[in-house]
Amino acid sequence: MPVTENWKPTIVAFCCNWCSYAGADLAGSSRLAYPADVKIIKVPCSCRVNPMFILRAFEKGADGVILCGCHPGDCHYSTGNYYARRRMTLLFSMLDYLGVEDGRTRVEWVSAAEGVKFSETMNSFVEKVRGLGPNVRLGDLRCRN
Amino acid sequence: MRRIGVFVCHCGSNIAATVDVKKVVEMALLEQGVVHAEDYPYMCSEAGQSHIAEAIREKQLDGIVVCSCSPRMHEATFRKCAEKNGLNPYLVEIANIREHCSWIHKDMQEATEKAVILMRAAVAKVHLNAPLKAGESAVTKRALVIGGGIAGIQTALDIADAGYHVDIVEKEPSIGGRMSQLDKTFPTLDCSACILTPKMVEAASHENITIHTWSEVEKVSGFVGNFTVDIRKKARYVNMDKCTGCGICQEKCPSKKPLNEFNRGLNNRSAIYTPFAQAIPNVPVIDAAACIKLKTGKCGICEKFCQAGAIDYAQTDEIITQQYGAIVVATGFDTIKLDKYGEYAYGESKDVITSLELERIMNAAGPTKGHLERLSDGKAPKEIVFIQCVGSRCSDDRGKPYCSKICCMYTAKHAMLIRDKYPDTNVTVFYIDVRTPGKNFDEFYRRAVEDYGVNYVKGQVGKVAPQSDGSLLVHGVDLLENKQILKKADMVVLATAIEPNSDVRKIATMLTASIDTNNFLTEAHPKLRPVESPTAGVFLSGVCQGPKDIPETVAQAGAAAVKVIGLLAKDKLKTNPCTAKADELRCNGCSQCAGVCPYGAISYETRQVNDHGIREDRRIAVVNSALCQGCGACTVTCPSGAMDLQGFSNRQIIAEVDAICR
Secondary structure: OOOOOOOOOOOEEEEEOOOOOHEEEEEEHHOOOOOOOEEEEEEHHHHHHHHHHHHHHOOOOOOEEEEEEEOOOOOOOHHHHHHHHHHHHHHHHHHHOOOOOOOHHEEEEEEOOHHHHHHHHHHHHHHHHHHHOOOOOOOHHHHHH | OOOEEEEEEEEOOOOOOOOOHHHHHHOOOOOOOOEEEEEOOOOOOOHHHHHHHHHHHHHHOEEEEEOOOHHHHHHHHHHHHHHOOOHHHHHHHEEHHHHHHOOOOOOHHHHHHHHHHHHHHHHHHHHOOOOOOOOOOOOOOOOEEOOOOOHHHHHHHHHHHOOOOOEOOOOOOOOEEEEEHHEEEEEOOOHHHHHHHHHHHHHHHOOOOOEEOOOOEEEEEEEEOOOEEEEEOOOEEOOOOOOOOOOHHHOOOOOOOOOOOOOOOOEEOEEEEOOOOOOOOOOOOOOOOOOOHHHOOOHHHHHOOOOOOEEEEOOOOOOEEEOOOOOOOOOOEEEOOOOOOOHHOOEEOOOEHHHHHHHHHOOOOOOOOOOOOOOOOOOOEEEEEEEEOOOOOOOOOOOOOOOOOHHHHHHHHHHHHHHHOOOOOOEEEEOOOOOOOOOOHHHHHHHHOOOOOOOOOOOEEEEEEEEEOOOOEEEEEOOOOOOOEEEEEEEEEEOOOOEOOOOOHHHHHHHHOOOOOOOOOOEOOOOOOOOOOOOOOOOHHHHOOOOOOHHHHHHHHHHHHHHHHHHOOOEEEEEEOOOOOOOOOOOOOOOHHHHHOOOOEEEEEEEEEEOOOEEEEEEEEEEEOOOOOOOOHHHHHHHOOOOOEOOOOOHHHHHHHHHHHH
C-alpha cells in the first residue's frame, strides 16, 4: 500500500476497565488531545487480552496495537497485569521475528489518575506507528481495499 | 439476528459540537441488524430514556447501543432503562463517543469517523451479547477502619452509632493521629486535645468499636461485602488486661535515648512509653529496638516495678483474621522530608523548625512545656520568620505540585498566638499567596494582620544562613516593593508540605485501590463520589484522599461512614454476572485455569458429557460464580479455548477488533 501524506494508521488500544480505561476518560474530561486513529476496546483486565486478539487485529489491518493496564502491583485483580506482561513479552518478540516491528506493539501502565500519561502515550505511540508506515506483515490481503 | 437500536446522544453540545450525530445515525442504519437509530440532545434524561423505551416496544429491540459518554457515567442508567422495559440489562452496550472522542478531537470529520467506528464496534459486540443475570452475595455486617486519627475515629463513631460493629486498626501505640499533636486549631483557637480526647474516649468505650493499636493490616482478600483481613497485632510486651496505666515503668526505665516521635524528635522518651498523657489505650509499649532487657537480656526494671505484673517480655506478634463488609482508609498524612531543601538550613540549625515542631513547642505537654524558646540555647526568640509553601506548589521534583491547603491558616494561627502571648516578639511571614477560603478563615487572617500586627511579606525566601552569633540571616524578596530583604531572625518556621502517610501505597496495593501520582488515594468520581474508592467496598476518609483541614476531614469521615452504613444495611449484594464459564465439551481438565485464578474460584468435577453422541465421564473445570470476579486470566491461559468470560467473550472482543480494523 502506498504511503501518502494523508495516510492514517489504524490503532487498537486495549484498556483495562479499572485503571487505563478510566485514565482515558480522564484524558477526555481534561481535553488532552491524541490522534483519532486510536480506538479503545474495554476489557476487564489486561490479562483478558488473548494474544490471539492482537494477531487478529494485525490480520485485519491494524497498524499498531497497544495494551494498557494498571501499574504492576496495582492490578484490581492483584496479579492480572503480571500475566499480561509475560504474555505480551513473548508475543511481541515473536511478532518482531515475523517482521511486525517492535514499534507497532506496546504495553503501557496507565492509572486512573494518569490522564496526562494516557494522552502522551497515545501521541508517542501513534507517531511511532506513523513513522513505520502501514503494516504489511500478517495482514490478510483479502481484507485490504 | 438481533434487532438492534442505536441511540446517539448530543450531550448538549459536548458531543454534537464535534461529532456529526446525524451522520452517526445514518451510518448506524447501514449496519447489519440495526432496525432503529435516532439522536437526542440528552439521552440520559427522562425524555431520552422514554425514546429508548418506546423503540424497545415498537421495534421489538433485543439489543441496544447508546453512543454517549463513558460507560462509567451512564452505563448503569441505560441498563436500568432497558430492564424496566423488559430487556435484559446486559443487552446494552455503550459506545464512548464523548471522553474517547468528541472531547479530545477538534476536527469534525475525524471525530465523526471515529464515532462511527466506535458505534460499529459496539453494534458488533451487542450482536453477541447474551442475557445475563446478576447473582447475590451476603454482606458481612462489620467494618474496618484503617487509621485511628480524627478521620478514622469519626468514621468509626458514626458507623458504630448506626448499630454496626467497627474495628479500628492504628499502627501507633495510641489512637489520636496528627490532631493529638496539635496545640490549638484554627480559626477558633480552641485546644486540639480538648476537642479530640472526648472523641477518643467515646470510641474506646463504644460497645460497637474494637480498637487495635500498635497493629497493622497485613493481608486483605475477598471483595465488597466479604473482605477477609489479617491484622498483625505487634508485640507490645505489656499485657493490656493487667496494665493499670500507672506510668511507673516509664519513670523507672533506664533507657532514655530514643527520640520522642510524638514530639517530632525534639526530645527523648523511655524505651517503654505511651506517646502522650491522654493516650488511648493508656497502656505503654516497649520499643524493642531500645529496650535493654530485650536487647541484652539484662535489666528487667520495669517488670520489677510493675505492681500489676503486666510486663511480658515473651509476648510475640499476633495475627487476627476477621471478616468485613466494608473497609475505610483513613491513613492520614505526614510532613515531607526536607533533605532537598538545604537552603533553609533545616537540620543545620536547631532554630529552623517545621510548623508541626512549633506546634509541639507551643504545647504545654511538649518538649519545652509550652514555652516558646530556641532549641539551640533556650532563649526566647524576639524575631521569628515564617516561610510559606516549603515544598508545596512546587514546579520541580523537590517538592509537591499541589497546595497543602492548611499552611496559610495554621501559620496565621501560630503568628497570632505568638503575638498574643509574647507581644514583644516580631513575626514576619513570607508568602506566595495567602489562601483563606473557608468559613471565618479570611476574617481570621485579617485579624492576624490588623489586630496582631503580623508582618506579611509577599515573596519567597532564597536562603537562610546561620550566623556565628547564633542568629539566622534570612535572604528574602519583597515582590510588592520589588526589593531584596535581609532579615535577622532568632527562629525560622517552615510551613512544610504535607504528603500521604508513607504506608498508604502498601495499603492501597493490598486493597487494589488506585492511587494518584502524589500517592493520594483516587476517588471513584472526583466530584460525585468523593469518599468512595473505585474499588467497591473501599471508602476514603480524611487526608489520604487529598489535603484537608479538620472540619473537612470530619465532614468527609461522616460521609464515608454513611456510605459504609448504606452498604452494611443491605442483606445481599448483586454480584457481577460477567464471570468465567467453561465449555464442557472443550475442557480437558488440565487445571491450568485454577493455577492463575486469584480468587480460587475454579474447581474440578467429574461430569458425564455427551460429546457428539458419545457419553463419557470427564474432568471439567467449574467456576464458582460467587467467587469469580471476572478478570479473565483463566480465559487466556486455557489451552483448549474452553474457558470464556461472559460479557467479554472471545467472540465479542474479536467482533470489536474486526469492526475497528474494517
